[in-house]
Amino acid sequence: xxxxxxxxxxxxxxxxxxxxxxxCVGVVLYDPQNHVSGMLHVLLPVSRESEGSKQNPTxxxxxxxxxxxxxxxKAGAQKSRLRAKLAGGAAVLISTSASxxxxxxxxxxxxxxxxxEMKIPVEGQDLxxxxxxxxxxxxxxxxxxxxxxxxxxxxx
Amino acid sequence: xxxxxxxxxxxxxxxxxxxxxxxxxxxxxxxxxxxxxNIGAGHASSALSMLLESPVKQDVPEVKLVPLDALTxxxxxxxxxxxxxxxxxxxxxxxYLMAVLDLDQAGHIVxxxxxxPLEPAADGVFFSPMDESALKEAIxxxxxxxxxxxxxxxxxxxxxxxxxxxxxMLGAVLSIALVQAGLEGDSVLYFKSGLFNREKNVSxxxxxxxxxxxxxxxxxxxxCI
Numbered sequence: 001x002x003x004x005x006x007x008x009x010x011x012x013x014x015x016x017x018x019x020x021x022x023x024c025v026g027v028v029l030y031d032p033q034n035h036v037s038g039m040l041h042v043l044l045p046v047s048r049e050s051e052g053s054k055q056n057p058t059x060x061x062x063x064x065x066x067x068x069x070x071x072x073x074k075a076g077a078q079k080s081r082l083r084a085k086l087a088g089g090a091a092v093l094i095s096t097s098a099s100x101x102x103x104x105x106x107x108x109x110x111x112x113x114x115x116x117e118m119k120i121p122v123e124g125q126d127l128x129x130x131x132x133x134x135x136x137x138x139x140x141x142x143x144x145x146x147x148x149x150x151x152x153x154x155x156x
Numbered sequence: 157x158x159x160x161x162x163x164x165x166x167x168x169x170x171x172x173x174x175x176x177x178x179x180x181x182x183x184x185x186x187x188x189x190x191x192x193x194n195i196g197a198g199h200a201s202s203a204l205s206m207l208l209e210s211p212v213k214q215d216v217p218e219v220k221l222v223p224l225d226a227l228t229x230x231x232x233x234x235x236x237x238x239x240x241x242x243x244x245x246x247x248x249x250x251x252y253l254m255a256v257l258d259l260d261q262a263g264h265i266v267x268x269x270x271x272x273p274l275e276p277a278a279d280g281v282f283f284s285p286m287d288e289s290a291l292k293e294a295i296x297x298x299x300x301x302x303x304x305x306x307x308x309x310x311x312x313x314x315x316x317x318x319x320x321x322x323x324x325m326l327g328a329v330l331s332i333a334l335v336q337a338g339l340e341g342d343s344v345l346y347f348k349s350g351l352f353n354r355e356k357n358v359s360x361x362x363x364x365x366x367x368x369x370x371x372x373x374x375x376x377x378x379x380c381i
Contacts, residue, residue: 003225004327004334005342020234020327023335043224044335056342059224092328103335132328134235149237149324 002039005059009038009075012140019134023104025088026135031077037139038072045110061110085144087126087135124156181221193217196302197349203301215350234327241295243316251366252333255295292319310377333365
């Protein structure tokens with residue numbers, strides 16, 4: 001179970017899961033050969049230095065994803081083999097005046113741009129939309145399962 | 157489950173973050189904030205009583221400071237399917253006021269207010285436009301009373317947006333409020349008041365989630381810091 005702003009590493013037969021992702025994004029980095037995987041539950045796109053929340057880098061896509069990469073490598077994944085799958089970043093509460101409206105989108109963009117910077121190929125993504133998601137990741141099969149309240153289940 | 161949650165709450169109070177310091181959130185302040193929630197919810201419940209034409213009672217309000225990830229657990233888990241009607245707050249206090257209801261409860265409230273069964277809804281949505289509007293209006297009036305009471309007590313200005321309604325997993329609807337509360341800290345302060353009417357079998361939670369700056373503003377206005 002990966003709660004908001006958490007980072008977890010798993011190896012088979014364990015399964016990673018993030019429940020009820022709204023504007024948050026669940027990002028999985030995995031090594032498809034030895035199945036070492038890690039998931040980050042991103043709440044916000046970028047850490048602003050001035051906010052003094054450096055004690056919790058995993059709240060942010062940047063630098064949280066860097067921490068995730070380091071952790072999966074430490075757990076035995078090969079840097080050159082790393083792949084990514086991600087889901088989330090919905091705009092759940094639709095209101096023109098809500099500042100939270102674009103957070104989902106910003107989260108998605110930041111995650112993708114950090115992954116591109118780290119040169120980690122994105123093998124699958126299910127981002128945006130208006131519906132919350134629950135995401136399961138099975139390291140054994142390198143498979144991401146996504147459950148939506150509206151729209152049912154899908155796989156990446 | 158409650159035991160674990162309380163442990164987590166204590167943990168937050170003892171932590172090193174800005175808001176987590178125990179002198180910032182001690183039992184005395186918690187009591188004062190709970191009293192605010194109590195009065196706010198009192199006004200909210202009498203407003204809802206008038207709408208439902210039947211007395212609505214309130215539970216003892218919960219005011220807690222918890223780690224970001226603990227809030228959804230305390231409200232029934234991230235996957236709990238809820239109808240949320242939320243208003244974003246601006247003015248002296250920023251944050252969110254939201255009503256969190258089970259789907260059948262939301263439907264029940266709409267039926268009571270409109271004195272007629274739910275209208276059939278179009279594909280992909282859960283309420284007809286009129287039904288959704290009635291629900292939003294009910295929460296607007298209830299939440300508005302809550303905010304007005306707090307505003308009168310503190311002299312602070314609380315300006316809500318028009319309410320927006322959504323049906324989704326709890327984790328998803330709360331993440332929006334968490335994003336704002338989480339911008340500056342790792343914990344979130346929430347006020348929860350349960351409103352219920354046994355006779356008509358109505359119940360739901362009203363949540364106030366101020367951002368971290370507003371928490372200080374609130375305490376200052378009450379002469380606590």
